[in-house]
Amino acid sequence: MTGFGTGSLQLTDEERAMADGSDGEAVAAAMDLLVRYGEILGAERLVETDNVCGATIFGPRHSRVLGTSDPVALFSEFALNADHPVDVPPVRAHSCQLIGPRDRELWELQGLSEETNKEITVSEDYLASRGVSILSTCTPYQVGNVPARGEHCAWMESSAVPYINSVLGARTNTEGRESAAAAMLTGRIPYAGLHLPENRLATHLVRLDVPVESVFDWSVLGYFLGWHLRDEIPVIEGIAGPVDPVAIKQFGAAANSSGDVELYHIPGVTAEAASVEQALGGREPVDELRFTRADVDRVVEHLNSTATGDEIDFVMIGCPHAALSQVREVARLLEGRRIDPGVTFWVFTPSALREVARRNGWVEIIERAGGRVMADTCPAIGQFVPPGARRFATDSAKQVHYLPPIMGIEGRFGDTEACVRAALTGRWEA
Amino acid sequence: MSERQRATGGMSQRSFPVRTLVPGRAHGPVLLCTSEIPGWGGIDPRTGNIVEVGHPQRGRSVAGTVLVMPGAKGSSGWSGQLHLAQLQDKAPAAIVTRRLNAKLALTLAVLRVPAVMDVPEEAYALLRDGCPATVADGALVIHDD
Numbered sequence: 253m254t255g256f257g258t259g260s261l262q263l264t265d266e267e268r269a270m271a272d273g274s275d276g277e278a279v280a281a282a283m284d285l286l287v288r289y290g291e292i293l294g295a296e297r298l299v300e301t302d303n304v305c306g307a308t309i310f311g312p313r314h315s316r317v318l319g320t321s322d323p324v325a326l327f328s329e330f331a332l333n334a335d336h337p338v339d340v341p342p343v344r345a346h347s348c349q350l351i352g353p354r355d356r357e358l359w360e361l362q363g364l365s366e367e368t369n370k371e372i373t374v375s376e377d378y379l380a381s382r383g384v385s386i387l388s389t390c391t392p393y394q395v396g397n398v399p400a401r402g403e404h405c406a407w408m409e410s411s412a413v414p415y416i417n418s419v420l421g422a423r424t425n426t427e428g429r430e431s432a433a434a435a436m437l438t439g440r441i442p443y444a445g446l447h448l449p450e451n452r453l454a455t456h457l458v459r460l461d462v463p464v465e466s467v468f469d470w471s472v473l474g475y476f477l478g479w480h481l482r483d484e485i486p487v488i489e490g491i492a493g494p495v496d497p498v499a500i501k502q503f504g505a506a507a508n509s510s511g512d513v514e515l516y517h518i519p520g521v522t523a524e525a526a527s528v529e530q531a532l533g534g535r536e537p538v539d540e541l542r543f544t545r546a547d548v549d550r551v552v553e554h555l556n557s558t559a560t561g562d563e564i565d566f567v568m569i570g571c572p573h574a575a576l577s578q579v580r581e582v583a584r585l586l587e588g589r590r591i592d593p594g595v596t597f598w599v600f601t602p603s604a605l606r607e608v609a610r611r612n613g614w615v616e617i618i619e620r621a622g623g624r625v626m627a628d629t630c631p632a633i634g635q636f637v638p639p640g641a642r643r644f645a646t647d648s649a650k651q652v653h654y655l656p657p658i659m660g661i662e663g664r665f666g667d668t669e670a671c672v673r674a675a676l677t678g679r680w681e682a
Numbered sequence: 683m684s685e686r687q688r689a690t691g692g693m694s695q696r697s698f699p700v701r702t703l704v705p706g707r708a709h710g711p712v713l714l715c716t717s718e719i720p721g722w723g724g725i726d727p728r729t730g731n732i733v734e735v736g737h738p739q740r741g742r743s744v745a746g747t748v749l750v751m752p753g754a755k756g757s758s759g760w761s762g763q764l765h766l767a768q769l770q771d772k773a774p775a776a777i778v779t780r781r782l783n784a785k786l787a788l789t790l791a792v793l794r795v796p797a798v799m800d801v802p803e804e805a806y807a808l809l810r811d812g813c814p815a816t817v818a819d820g821a822l823v824i825h826d827d
Contacts, residue, residue: 288791292703293784307762317769330765333792408758425784428761430792445784482718482753483783512718512755512783558735632723654723654757657733 261290261442262297270438276341281334282434289431290442299443303399303422304345305392305407306331306432308384309352310375312368313635321371323378331433342383343436348397349379350409351390351573353634355626356603362629362636384436388628389602391501391573393420396604401523404447406435411505411572411650417515419500421523423447426514446515452524453533454487454517461544464491468667470499471506471649472551473543478511479551480541487517487531495521498575505572506649555649555665558656559680566641566661567675569668570600571630571648576608578668579625583614585672586621592678596638597623600630623675632658645674694826698805700778700817703787706796707818708776713747714811715739721789722759730772748815749774753781760785761792768793776817798822 263271263283271283286298308331315321318329328334354362356376359369380386387395390409399405399422407413407424416422425445427435435441445451464473477486495518507513517524517531525531569582582599591597599618601609606627609615615625631637632654637644643662646652647670652663664680674680716738719725724734730745745767754760767773777797779786790797796817808824809815816823 285791288794289788292782292787292790292797307759314766317766329769330762333765410757413758426758428758428785428788428792430761430765431784431788478755482755482781509720509756512753554736653735657735658723 261287261295263287267298267438267440277338278328278332278334278340279437281332281338282437283440285333285430285434286438286440286442290444293442293444295442295444297443298440299404299447300439301404301406301435301441302345302439303397303403303405304343304347304432304435305350305397305405305409305412306347306427306436307350307352307408307429308379308433309349309372311353311372315371321374323375326375327378327433331429333430340382341437345436345439347384347436348387348392349376349384350387350392350412351630351633352376352388352628355628356388358624358626361624361626362634363639387602389573390630391602394573394575394605395602404441406432406441408432410508411501413514414504414508414516415501417446418504418517418522423452452515453485453535454525454531455484455538456481456486457528457532457537457540458486458488459540459542460488460490461542462548464543466667467496467499467502467647470495470503472548474503474506474513475510475551475555475649475653476543476547477516477541478507478509478513481511481513483512483514484538485515485517486513486541487519487525487528489519489528491518491521493520498578501572501575502648509650509653552665555652556663558662559643559664560662561643562680564643564645564664564674564678564680565595566638566644567595567597567671568600568631568644568646568648568651568655569598569671571632571646571651573630574599574601574605576605579605579609579614580612581668582623582672583617585669586623587617589621589676591622591675593622594678595675596641597621597675599623599625601625601627603627631655635659637661645671645680647671695823696805696808697821697823698802699820700798700822701800702820703782703797703799704790704794705819706794707816708748708796709814709816710746710748710775712809712811712813712815713739713742713744713749713774714809715749715751718753718755719751720756721754721761721763721785722757724756725763725767727763727766727770727772730767743772744774745772747774748776748778748817750778750809751780753779754783754786754789758785761789764789765792778817778822
């Protein structure tokens with residue numbers, strides 16, 4: 253690629269052949285994109301990856317703009333950034349689809365037309381035919397894609413990236429649709445950023461002046477860190493013992509919504525640092541952050557700042573997609589109760605976990621109370637809310653960050669119990 | 683005529699050396715963003731408007747601007763969202779950033795609009811919201827009106 257970046261990126265003979273078209277036009281387009289991207293990043297080479305998570309199911313938002321719903325044309329433009337439709341071979345790397353625009357079973361609840369549903373099915377089936385696993389979740393690590401420590405990955409998804417980097421010790425930058433698609437086809441990604449061990453050391457020391465224990469506490473701490481850090485790496489001091497995996501999932505999602513936290517260290521909890529000193533690599537921290545009661549109040553106030561009242565007509569649980577333990581908890585809270593008829597109650601989980609929740613009877617309990625368990629998508633990604641919904645409640649800092657600007661709805665943020673209470677009464681009680 | 687106007691042939695403008703991320707030349711009004719922007723869920727691709735709750739430049743459109751920002755944050759959907767915006771003629775004409783991360787690098791590779799970083803602080807001090815600017819290979823040119 254002439255004229256782009258520094259020209260510093262060196263390809264192997266095999267990569268050069270791919271760029272020159274040995275494996276067809278689509279692979280050549282993918283390699284071209286990786287070279288442009290890598291040179292801007294200042295990468296000197298690519299690295300092999302066999303674990304890619306991307307988002308390349310397309311619907312009307314893309315087909316309207318392109319003027320066609322042909323899956324090959326959509327994939328060529330939006331996934332490969334190619335200037336004309338190209339034949340896409342089966343993917344070279346093990347690849348998964350992240351969260352998508354639609355629940356394959358309950359799409360009617362989203363208000364989709366039959367035509368739109370069909371269009372999305374065609375796109376999804378095309379992707380499957382290329383060998384991409386249709387996991388359709390923002391949490392692949394909950395349902396069968398658990399990267400190994402040190403494994404070079406090419407993942408998108410702002411909540412999954414900090415999880416696999418930090419908890420599992422895998423290595424990925426926050427990829428985007430085009431780079432993930434290119435990695436699927438080539439098995440390569442630029443060797444830059446968090447792929448390099450020296451870039452994975454902590455820069456900021458975080459001290460906790462308030463106890464951080466519940467899922468709610470961790471969500472607020474995450475949002476706070478995102479506010480104050482910009483692609484910097486925190487190490488959190490003073491956490492004793494294991495942390496609830498749900499809390500860790502919500503924490504990373506919050507931190508990478510308000511900000512840009514792609515990797516964090518918690519000695520004794522995350523993969524790469526047994527101590528603060530080790531996380532810092534023996535260096536002094538660039539800066540220290542204290543997390544205080546006032547910070548908790550500020551975050552909670554901000555996350556409720558779009559709400560102008562207390563009536564609730566929609567409750568959303570499961571961002572990132574709910575763990576089985578969360579679905580079970582919701583079922584426990586709803587068992588034998590009845591959701592207010594003016595409230596729509598949706599829980600979102602990976603389809604594989606919905607299947608398990610069905611076997612356990614939890615889906616039935618939630619449905620008997622008047623709620624639904626949805627999969628494959630979420631309101632922010634699929635861009636849908638129940639008809640007429642004005643104000644929603646959620647236990648997710650990430651969803652309440654994104655849904656109001658995306659859908660023009662007001663939001664309330666609290667713990668799961670507060671959300672279920674709001675569903676039962678139609679009112680938010682702080 | 684000021685010394686600087688004489689130096690630029692009467693035109694009131696100043697040129698600063700910068701690091702080129704994506705070569706090319708583009709001109710437009712500066713949109714001076716004082717906080718990092720999220721792409722997905724932060725910029726509406728149909729209008730180019732910044733929509734993040736609490737963002738200081740919320741409601742302003744990035745379309746056709748020389749977008750000056752501290753950096754990109756948030757979702758991995760940055761490139762996909764700006765790609766959609768570009769196909770609807772709502773992408774920035776050029777991007778000037780303080781910080782470069784993977785999501786912004788990919789966005790630049792996809793958009794292929796001129797982009798620079800390492801702008802001297804002296805230039806930042808002169809940049810005003812709405813003032814015309816040109817990004818050209820290796821230089822940021824700030825015009826006066």
